[in-house]
Amino acid sequence: MAGRAPTIADVARVAGVSVPTVSRVLTGAIPVSAKRRELVERAIQELGYQPNAAARALVSGTRSMVAVLAANTSRYGYAKTVEGIEEAARAAGYMVVITVVETAEQDAVRTAVAMVLSHSVAGVIVLDFDEPGHAALTALPQSVPVVVAAAAQSRAIKLPRAFLADQRGAREATAYLLGLGHETVHHIALPSSGRRGGRTAGWSAALQAAGIRPPKHLTTTWNPLDAYELAKSLAADPSVTAVLAGNDEVAAAVLRAMTEQGRSVPGDVSVVGFDDQPIASLVTPALTTVAQDFAELGRQSFTLLERSINGQESQQTVSVPTQLIIRASTGPRRD
Amino acid sequence: MAGRAPTIADVARVAGVSVPTVSRVLTGAIPVSAKRRELVERAIQELGYQPNAAARALVSGTRSMVAVLAANTSRYGYAKTVEGIEEAARAAGYMVVITVVETAEQDAVRTAVAMVLSHSVAGVIVLDFDEPGHAALTALPQSVPVVVAAAAQSRAIKLPRAFLADQRGAREATAYLLGLGHETVHHIALPSSGRRGGRTAGWSAALQAAGIRPPKHLTTTWNPLDAYELAKSLAADPSVTAVLAGNDEVAAAVLRAMTEQGRSVPGDVSVVGFDDQPIASLVTPALTTVAQDFAELGRQSFTLLERSINGQESQQTVSVPTQLIIRASTGPRRD
DNA sequence: CTGAAAGCGCTTACAG
DNA sequence: CTGAAAGCGCTTACAG
Numbered sequence: 001m002a003g004r005a006p007t008i009a010d011v012a013r014v015a016g017v018s019v020p021t022v023s024r025v026l027t028g029a030i031p032v033s034a035k036r037r038e039l040v041e042r043a044i045q046e047l048g049y050q051p052n053a054a055a056r057a058l059v060s061g062t063r064s065m066v067a068v069l070a071a072n073t074s075r076y077g078y079a080k081t082v083e084g085i086e087e088a089a090r091a092a093g094y095m096v097v098i099t100v101v102e103t104a105e106q107d108a109v110r111t112a113v114a115m116v117l118s119h120s121v122a123g124v125i126v127l128d129f130d131e132p133g134h135a136a137l138t139a140l141p142q143s144v145p146v147v148v149a150a151a152a153q154s155r156a157i158k159l160p161r162a163f164l165a166d167q168r169g170a171r172e173a174t175a176y177l178l179g180l181g182h183e184t185v186h187h188i189a190l191p192s193s194g195r196r197g198g199r200t201a202g203w204s205a206a207l208q209a210a211g212i213r214p215p216k217h218l219t220t221t222w223n224p225l226d227a228y229e230l231a232k233s234l235a236a237d238p239s240v241t242a243v244l245a246g247n248d249e250v251a252a253a254v255l256r257a258m259t260e261q262g263r264s265v266p267g268d269v270s271v272v273g274f275d276d277q278p279i280a281s282l283v284t285p286a287l288t289t290v291a292q293d294f295a296e297l298g299r300q301s302f303t304l305l306e307r308s309i310n311g312q313e314s315q316q317t318v319s320v321p322t323q324l325i326i327r328a329s330t331g332p333r334r335d
Numbered sequence: 336m337a338g339r340a341p342t343i344a345d346v347a348r349v350a351g352v353s354v355p356t357v358s359r360v361l362t363g364a365i366p367v368s369a370k371r372r373e374l375v376e377r378a379i380q381e382l383g384y385q386p387n388a389a390a391r392a393l394v395s396g397t398r399s400m401v402a403v404l405a406a407n408t409s410r411y412g413y414a415k416t417v418e419g420i421e422e423a424a425r426a427a428g429y430m431v432v433i434t435v436v437e438t439a440e441q442d443a444v445r446t447a448v449a450m451v452l453s454h455s456v457a458g459v460i461v462l463d464f465d466e467p468g469h470a471a472l473t474a475l476p477q478s479v480p481v482v483v484a485a486a487a488q489s490r491a492i493k494l495p496r497a498f499l500a501d502q503r504g505a506r507e508a509t510a511y512l513l514g515l516g517h518e519t520v521h522h523i524a525l526p527s528s529g530r531r532g533g534r535t536a537g538w539s540a541a542l543q544a545a546g547i548r549p550p551k552h553l554t555t556t557w558n559p560l561d562a563y564e565l566a567k568s569l570a571a572d573p574s575v576t577a578v579l580a581g582n583d584e585v586a587a588a589v590l591r592a593m594t595e596q597g598r599s600v601p602g603d604v605s606v607v608g609f610d611d612q613p614i615a616s617l618v619t620p621a622l623t624t625v626a627q628d629f630a631e632l633g634r635q636s637f638t639l640l641e642r643s644i645n646g647q648e649s650q651q652t653v654s655v656p657t658q659l660i661i662r663a664s665t666g667p668r669r670d
Numbered sequence: 671c672t673g674a675a676a677g678c679g680c681t682t683a684c685a686g
Numbered sequence: 687c688t689g690a691a692a693g694c695g696c697t698t699a700c701a702g
């Protein structure tokens with residue numbers, strides 16, 4: 001393309017000072033006379049000089065990138081978390097590099113981790129939302145600061161962690177449904193990284209607290225069509241009057257399956273989603289859902305990482321609350 | 336954290352060879368005897384050595400990162416495009432670093448561009464979906480390979496470009512609606528980077544080809560609630576019998592506004608979305624929509640970028656086709 | 671095929 | 687406050 005980018009030596013030459021002097025005005029640590037400082041600044045302007053991050057990282061160990069390791073980057077919760085990380089990182093002067101870990105298989109995990117490690121990042125945030133994410137977590141060496149962003153508390157790993165209080169959210173939503181007079185609440189879970197996701201645990205806890213034996217929960221994939229098939233079996237069962245879905249898409253699938261089966265929502269059955277995606281208020285009926293602030297999860301994760309990078313250990317775990325948003329898909333049990 | 340990462344010098348020492356020899360087995364360009372190669376490989380294994388990408392980039396100019404500049408990373412089309420880019424980049428051995436350009440204001444744009452430039456990336460892909468993206472495009476210097484991923488053809492900028500054939504998709508969808516007997520088609524557009532987005536242009540062209548004067552189109556924001564407000568005004572107008580929405584979320588808003596107004600879909604009004612997000616088949620009625628393959632757009636963009644990086648200029652523009660998916664939200668005009 | 675030397679663009683002690 | 691020197695971890699000619 002065009003000529004090579006200007007270097008610090010070019011700036012020094014134009015400004016008529018030494019290379020270290022330019023470096024000093026750049027880093028700002030060591031004092032430089034006002035006169036030379038101005039000369040240097042002018043030269044930088046004139047040449048459109050940009051410091052070379054690679055050289056800088058090489059010599060000073062100053063890292064200006066953080067990596068995020070995730071199994072996916074486009075699904076709502078994942079994308080929003082990445083967005084929050086990027087926002088906080090950018091505000092702090094870091095760039096974010098993303099690497100997806102497609103599966104939990106050793107090869108995929110190793111390749112991803114090796115890539116990240118070779119790029120001398122300041123730290124890495126792992127989206128421990130699923131098996132691949134969790135596998136990546138365990139494959140990371142101690143040599144780099146790591147924080148985990150999780151969709152649930154749990155896991156014994158000793159690492160700073162930000163998590164969504166989805167267990168509590170599920171408990172509250174379930175209790176709310178029970179309070180509406182439903183005799184039990186059915187649950188369709190999403191695949192998760194734990195033996196049992198936080199939402200499923202919260203749902204189960206709420207039922208048990210009410211003295212109700214949790215019905216067997218169903219587990220679906222990330223493909224809403226699979227959720228739809230599962231939902232049809234629920235729709236065929238007249239004892240099902242309240243459903244807690246793993247996320248809003250699953251909830252939409254339930255809405256549709258119920259409607260097709262001639263069961264009205266919320267007249268015959270109440271449905272609660274998870275996430276509060278933008279579409280949640282637009283489906284018919286508008287979805288009651290447990291709002292999760294993924295962007296905040298991302299921001300908090302970065303804050304934790306920044307602390308770790310700076311050697312401040314401080315608070316190890318931060319929880320991001322959920323909020324039950326009641327709309328039109330839930331109502332009292334009809335006798 | 337732990338001790339410093341092993342360097343090429345450590346590997347050389349353990350293997351009992353010189354540093355350049357290690358480098359040679361690493362890069363693979365220059366032949367090395369089988370014996371030493373094996374010694375080196377064993378040492379690499381033993382030490383868990385990872386080449387330092389910064390040092391490598393510094394000396395050889397070998398870049399292993401590509402940047403994506405975008406106004407947003409979490410909305411469906413944006414996130415899917417990034418996903419496609421990441422997938423293709425990873426397969427080719429590149430990492431992707433993302434930077435969001437929040438607004439088209441000079442400050443935001445400059446900061447983002449400077450960040451990217453200082454990180455010696457091999458190239459950059461700009462998501463020219465909106466004003467900030469477009470501003471970033473014009474702020475990028477000639478010194479780095481750039482390709483544009485766009486939601487529409489257009490723009491005179493002389494750069495390799497992959498674009499979604501959304502103009503054609505909108506034209507087909509509009510013609511389909513007209514073929515159903517609707518006298519005209521109304522349109523709610525999303526904000527776009529052009530004076531007039533591809534979808535709007537395609538819609539307008541189809542109407543004109545049929546000798547129909549396009550009604551004034553409405554423009555909404557990315558917030559589905561705004562689309563919902565707009566949709567209410569359309570719902571109140573009995574002459575509206577067919578609506579082409581800017582994307583599936585807008586279409587969901589239209590569905591809801593119509594239903595609330597007592598106008599049935601598709602009995603009274605037909606609605607077509609754009610994107611075919613997973614939720615499209617789950618809303619009620621299932622949405623007829625123009626499917627757009629954003630992931631493919633991302634992959635194609637990367638392929639173009641890779642060519643540019645390797646100095647092969649070849650084909651400058653690639654178009655990713657859309658596909659009209661007919662479901663239940665559209666039907667013949669009822670008299 | 672292999673090693674000693676030079677150098678990528680920067681920052682950090684070291685002497686003034 | 688400032689410049690000459692050394693060195694970060696690598697790769698690329700240069701000589702063998």
